[in-house]
Amino acid sequence: xxxxxxxxxxxxxxxxxxxxxxxxxxxxxxxxxxxxxxxxxxxxxxxxxxxxxxxxxxxxxxxxxxxxxxxxxxxxxxxxxxxxxxxxxxxxxxxxxxxxxxxxxxxxxxxxxxxxxxxxxxxxxxxxxxxxxxxxxxxxxxxxxxxxxxxxxxxxxxxxxxxxxxxxxxxxxxxxxxxxxxxxxxxxxxxxxxxxxxxxxxxxxxxxxxxxxxxxxxxxxxxxxxxxxxxxxxxxxxxxxxxxxxxxxxxxxxxxxxxxxxxxxxxxxxxxxxxxxxxxxxxxxxxxxxxxxxxxxxxxxxxxxxxxxxxxxxxxxxxxxxxxxxxxxxxxxxxxxxxxxxxxxxxxxxxxxxxxxxxxxxxxxxxxxxxxxxxxxxxxxxxxxxxxxxxxxxxxxxxxxxxxxxxxxxxxxxxxxxxxxxxxxxxxxxxxxxxxxxxxxxxxxxxxxxxxxxxxxxxxxxxxxxxxxxxxxxxxxxxxxxxxxxxxxxxxxxxxxxxxxxxxxxxxxxxxxxxxxxxxxxxxxxxxxxxxxxxxxxxxxxxxxxxxxxxxxxxxxxxxxxxxxxxxxxxxxxxxxx
DNA sequence: GCCGTTTTCGGCCCGACTGTTTTCAGTCG
Numbered sequence: 001x002x003x004x005x006x007x008x009x010x011x012x013x014x015x016x017x018x019x020x021x022x023x024x025x026x027x028x029x030x031x032x033x034x035x036x037x038x039x040x041x042x043x044x045x046x047x048x049x050x051x052x053x054x055x056x057x058x059x060x061x062x063x064x065x066x067x068x069x070x071x072x073x074x075x076x077x078x079x080x081x082x083x084x085x086x087x088x089x090x091x092x093x094x095x096x097x098x099x100x101x102x103x104x105x106x107x108x109x110x111x112x113x114x115x116x117x118x119x120x121x122x123x124x125x126x127x128x129x130x131x132x133x134x135x136x137x138x139x140x141x142x143x144x145x146x147x148x149x150x151x152x153x154x155x156x157x158x159x160x161x162x163x164x165x166x167x168x169x170x171x172x173x174x175x176x177x178x179x180x181x182x183x184x185x186x187x188x189x190x191x192x193x194x195x196x197x198x199x200x201x202x203x204x205x206x207x208x209x210x211x212x213x214x215x216x217x218x219x220x221x222x223x224x225x226x227x228x229x230x231x232x233x234x235x236x237x238x239x240x241x242x243x244x245x246x247x248x249x250x251x252x253x254x255x256x257x258x259x260x261x262x263x264x265x266x267x268x269x270x271x272x273x274x275x276x277x278x279x280x281x282x283x284x285x286x287x288x289x290x291x292x293x294x295x296x297x298x299x300x301x302x303x304x305x306x307x308x309x310x311x312x313x314x315x316x317x318x319x320x321x322x323x324x325x326x327x328x329x330x331x332x333x334x335x336x337x338x339x340x341x342x343x344x345x346x347x348x349x350x351x352x353x354x355x356x357x358x359x360x361x362x363x364x365x366x367x368x369x370x371x372x373x374x375x376x377x378x379x380x381x382x383x384x385x386x387x388x389x390x391x392x393x394x395x396x397x398x399x400x401x402x403x404x405x406x407x408x409x410x411x412x413x414x415x416x417x418x419x420x421x422x423x424x425x426x427x428x429x430x431x432x433x434x435x436x437x438x439x440x441x442x443x444x445x446x447x448x449x450x451x452x453x454x455x456x457x458x459x460x461x462x463x464x465x466x467x468x469x470x471x472x473x474x475x476x477x478x479x480x481x482x483x484x485x486x487x488x489x490x491x492x493x494x495x496x497x498x499x500x501x502x503x504x505x506x507x508x509x510x511x512x513x514x515x516x517x518x519x520x521x522x523x524x525x526x527x528x529x530x531x532x533x534x535x536x537x538x539x540x541x542x543x544x545x546x547x548x549x550x551x552x553x554x555x556x557x558x559x560x561x562x563x564x565x566x567x568x569x570x571x572x573x574x575x576x577x578x
Numbered sequence: 579g580c581c582g583t584t585t586t587c588g589g590c591c592c593g594a595c596t597g598t599t600t601t602c603a604g605t606c607g
Contacts, residue, residue, distance in 0.1 A: 027590055031579035063580050101596085103605050138598060188607090201607085227606095229595055234606095244607075246594090259592090264607070271591040282592055 003047040005039045008073045011082055012036035012066075017094040018085040020104035021111075034061045037265060039070075041322050041517060045490060047074040090117040099148045101141070109134050123149045158196040159241055160479050162509035162546060165190070167241050168200045171219060175245070178215040180207035182250055187260035191316045193549030195479055195512045199242035203260045209247035216245050252284045255299035258306075259283035265321035273309040273325070281305065317552035334557050337531075339548045341558040343566055344373035345541065346470060347418065347441055347504065347532035352397055353378040354386035356537040359397075359404055359413065365538035367411035372567045375414035376401060377441045380428040382420035389417070391433045398436055412567055414438040418472055423447045425461025427468070434467040439574055441504065441532075443472035444485065452486040459487060460495050469577050470530050470562075471496065473506040473513040481510070489518050493525045500577050502528040502562045505554075507547025508540075519554020528562040528573075529554075 016032035038061055039046070049056060051074075056067060072079045089111075095118065096107045110116040113134045114125050125131050126146035132139050159167075168186045175184045181204060185191070188201030206212045209231050216233055217225060226242075227234040234244045248256040259267060260283070274281040278289055285299025286308040298304035303313045311328045315336055318324040327333050349355030350362055357365070359376065366374035378397065379388035389397065394417060401413045416439045420428035427434065427442065434440050442462050450458065462468060474492065475484035496503055503522050505514045514522065514529065522529050531547040533540050551561060558564040565573065 025579080028579050030590080035579090061580070065579060101605070105604060136598075136603080140597060144597095199607090227595055232594055234595090260607090262607085264591095267607095268591055275591075280592080284593090 003074050003077055005042055005044075005046050007077065008046060008070055009036040009039040011073050011079060012039070012069075014091075014094060015079075015082055015085065017097055017104075018082075018089055021089060021093065021097075021107050022085075023104070023108070031061070031066070034265070035066050038062065041320065045488065046070060048488070048490075050074050092118045095119050096122060099145060099152060101144055101148060106136070109136060119149055119152065158198050158480065160196055160509055161190070161194065161512075161549070162543075164197045164200060164241065167221070167237060167239055168202070168243075171200070171221070171237075171243065172202060174219055175202065175204060175212060175215060178204075178206065179211040181212060182206060183253055185257060187257060188244075188262060191261045192263065192319060193317050193546070193553055195550065199244060201260050202243065202245045203253075203256055204245060204247045205250045205253045205256075206247055212245075212247050246283075248283065251300050253299075254301035254303070255281070255285045255305050256283045258302050261316050261319060263320050266319040266324070269321045269325050270305075270309055270311075273311070277309065279308060281309065315552065317549060318555065320553075334555050336552040337548060337556050337558045337561050337564065339545055341561065341564040342371070342531065342544060342548070344371045344375070344563050344570070345533050345535065345544070346375040346414070346416070346439065346530045346563050347377050347472065347506070348374055348535040348540075349378055349386075349418075350376060352393070353383075353388060354536060359400060361538055362535070363404065363408055363411050363413055365541060367408075369541055371411060373412045373414055373570065375416040375439055375441075377416040377418040377439075380417055380419040382422070382428040383445060388420075388428075391429060394429065394433055395436070416441060418443050420445055421458060421462040423450070423458065425458040427462060427465055431465075431467060434465070437467070438571070439469040440465075440467045441470045441472045442468050444476055448476055448482075448485045450485070452488060455485050456488045456491055459492055463492075463495050463499055463501050466577075468499075468501055469574060470502045470504050470532075472504045472532075473508075473511050473534075474503055474518065475513050475515060477513055478510050479512065484513075484515075490521065493518070493521050493527055496522075496527045497525050502530050505529050505531045505547050505551055506534050507531060507543040507545075507550070508534045509543060509546055512546060512550045514550070514554065516550055516553035519551055519556050523554070523556055523560050529556060529560060530562040532563070 012032045013036040016029045020029045038059055050071060069079045093107060093111060096102055114130055116122050116125050126142050131137050131142040131145060168190060172184045172186055183205045185203045186200060187203045189197045190200060204212050213233055221237045222235045223238045224236045226236060231247050236242050246260060271281045274286060280287045280289055285296045286305055287294040288297050298308040306313050312333065314324050314328050345366060348362055350357060350359050363374060379386040381388045381390040398415050401415050405413055415437045417437055418441045421442050421444050422428055477484035503514055505519065519529060531544060531551050533543045535541055
C-alpha cells in the first residue's frame, strides 16, 4: 500500500485527537495538528521522495521528532506513538470529537463514566438518559448530543463552493436590508475560494446589532438557531448549511474581516507577528500593549491590520499559512491572475456532442464576455454516451468552424478536440485528423482505477504525441463524489515541461481540477496552466470565476495562465507544439 | 513538539456563547 501525504497527515491528526483526550500538553497537540495541515498542503510526494533516497526539505513546524515519525509512517503506515495510544484508548473514540459540542474533556468523561466508545453507544446512552447523570452535562446537553449524533449519521459535511454561493448570496442580500447596516461580507473559506466550504461566515457592520440579529433570525430559510448572542449568532439553514454571523462596529471592520476570513492557521501566524511587536491582534483591532492599558492602532481596514504587523495586504486566497506571510515580508507576493485577464477559453462543447448550444451561439456568448477566442473541443468517439465525434464528424465540424470564422468578427473559434487517452496511452483519433486541428486537449475518462505506475505511464505516453497540447482535468476527481485517480503528478508536470504541453485547470464546479497545490507545482516547474470552463452551454462561462479562484489559491499570475495570452501569442505557442 | 537579532528554556492567538454553574469550564471558530 503506497503511503500518501494525506495518510501521514491522518496519522498525525489522530495522534492529536488521542493526545488531547489524554489531556496532553496542548502545544504538543497543536504541533501534531499543524504538521498534519502542512503535509496536507504539500505538493511534494513524501513517500516517493524518501523511496528515492532524497532528503525531505526542512519544513517550518516539522522538527527532528516529527521528521523521524514521517519516515516511520512513510515506511510502515503507522508510528509507535499511535500504536501506543491505541492500546491506551479505543481507536473509535476519536469519532466522538466530531460531534459539535463535544471536545476532548467531555469525551474523557463519557468514556470513563459511561464507557462510551462509539457514536452508536453515545446515541444509546443519550436515549437512555444516562448522559445527564455525568458531571458537567445536563438535560440540554443530552438532547443536543442526541440530535447531533443523528444529524451526523445522516447528513453530509461540506458544500461545493458554487452551491454554497447559491445560499450565501441571497442571505447576505437579506441582511443588507436590515436597519443601520453598513457592510455585509461573506468571509471565511468562501472568501478564500476554497473548493468546498463547511459553513458560511458572514460579517456585518451596523449601528444597531439587534436589528441585524432579528433580521437574521427572521430569514425564512433558517431552520434552527443554534446560538444567538448580541453580536454573534449561528443557525442551520433548511438546506443543512451552517451559517455564522458576526456584527461589529465599523471601526473594527478590517480587523473582523481579517479574523473572520481566516484561515485559522494564517490568523495565528499574523497574531504571532503582532505579538513579536508587542501588539495584540483580535477581531476588534490591533492594540499596542505598551501604553498604559491598551491603545488601538489599527483595524478599520484589512490593510491597516496587515500594515500594523509589517505586511502588505495579502489576498484572501493565499491566507493558508502556506508561505504567504514569508512572501509578503520579502515583498514577493504574486500579482494574482484575475478573471478580467482571460482573453479566451480553451475547452467548450456544442450540440454536436453533449453541449446545448450551437457553434454560433457559443461564439456570440464568448464574444459578449469580451473574449478574443474560444476553442471548440468536443468529445471523441470513445465517449459514446456524449455522442463523441469520429473522424468523419470531426472533419465536418472543422469545415463548419472554418466557414463560420470567415463571418465572425472580434472572436475566433479554434478547432480542437477533447480526445480520450486510451488505456494504452494512445489517443482515440488518428494523427491524420488531429493534424488538422489548432489544439488537442487530452483527457482520461475511463479505466480510472489503474495502478499509479500504469496510470502515470498512460498519461506520459499520450503527451508524447506531437499533437497533444493540453492535459484536461489532470486528476479526474469529482468533488465529494469521486477520488482523483492515482498518478505521479510531479512526473506529469515535468513531462509537460519537457514536451511543451499545458495543464488544464478545469473550472467546472464539480471538478476544479488542477488542485491548488498542483497549480503551484506547475508554476514552479514553468508549465502554463489553461483555466478552462468546460462549457456545455453559453451560461457555463460563469464557471471561470471559480476556476480563477482556484488558480489564485495556486498562486498563479496572469503570465502563468495560457489563456491570458492574446490570440496571436497563443497561436504561436500552439504552433511550436505542433 | 517547535523554536530562538531578547531565549537551548519557557514561552506558544484570542474572544464569544452555552450550559451548568453560582463565578466558570468547555467548546468553537
